[in-house]
Amino acid sequence: MYLYFAREIAGIIEQTFMIICTVAMVMSIITVPVSCIAFNGVSKKSKTLMRMYAVVFLITAVLKLIAGLFTFYVYPEAQCYMKQRIKLLYNRTFHYNEMINFIQVKFKCCGDFSLETWGALKLPVSCCPPSITGPCVPNKAYTVACYDAIRVQTKKRFKIIGWLCVCAFCLEVVCAALACAVICNIKPRMRRAISRPRSFRPA
Structure with missing residues (x-):
């Protein structure tokens, strides 16, 4: 049951979220x-690798x-879609x-944008915490609208993915710079090793 509805909610939250996750996973x-390749290149002192x-x-x-x-750019569009x-x-409550x-x-919420969504209708049991006994009434119901609750969760996830990608970029740039430093250092080391005179022990 959870997997079925979670799949439906994924449609609300926007498919772009999954695309960005997939790209980040593939890159990782x-x-x-x-x-x-880097380990092999350092061990063999291969500039090509x-x-x-x-x-x-x-x-x-x-x-x-x-x-x-792209995560930060797409978020406003995802919010509108939600x-x-x-x-x-x-609007299609029955279905x-x-x-x-x-x-x-x-999400511990009630109504799409406010409690007024239900109007004169009786509030559903899901609008109140499980600890509430008896009918669900407005003064006992969740005060957060479902749109706001989902938006907060989505924003948090978009930010996490966005900043993780940016941090990964910074880390990989540092690694690439270190690799370039190793490349520049390989040739001078080899030259010094070749030019160093060999010492022969007397027989």
């Missing part, structure tokens, strides 16, 4: 083999930054009765 998975690591890491870092910025979807749900009850219990 790519980081593992790329890190193996280190260059490959730096380039791929910079590309993934830029993609994560774009995903993070508003329309919630309004649609409450979406179970879903409305689920949302109100899950």
Whole structure:
């Protein structure tokens, strides 16, 4: 039951949220083999592998930054979409009765934008906390509107994903810069090793 309604709520919260999560996950998975390339490059002192690591890491870092910025850009549109979807749900109360009850219990809210949504109708049981016995009346019901409750949760998740992507970008730029420093350091080390005279022990 929870999975069914959670799928419906995902439609309210906006599919873009899932797209951004997928992009971030794919980029994180790519980081593992790329890190193996870096380890191999350092152990073999291979400039080619280190260059490959730096380039791929910079590309993934830029993609994560774009995903993070896109999260902040998309949020206002997702908010507008949520508003329309919630309004649609409450305008068709009879068809979406179970879903409305689920949302109100899950987010501890009542009505789409206020208690006045229900008008002269009797408030559903889901509008009141489980501890309330007897009929659900306005002075015992949740004071938060469902749109506001869902908006707060969505905003929090969008911000978390956005800032995680930005932090990952900063970390990967530092890693790429360190890789470039290693690349620049490999050649001088090799030159010093070649130019260093070998010491022969007398027989």
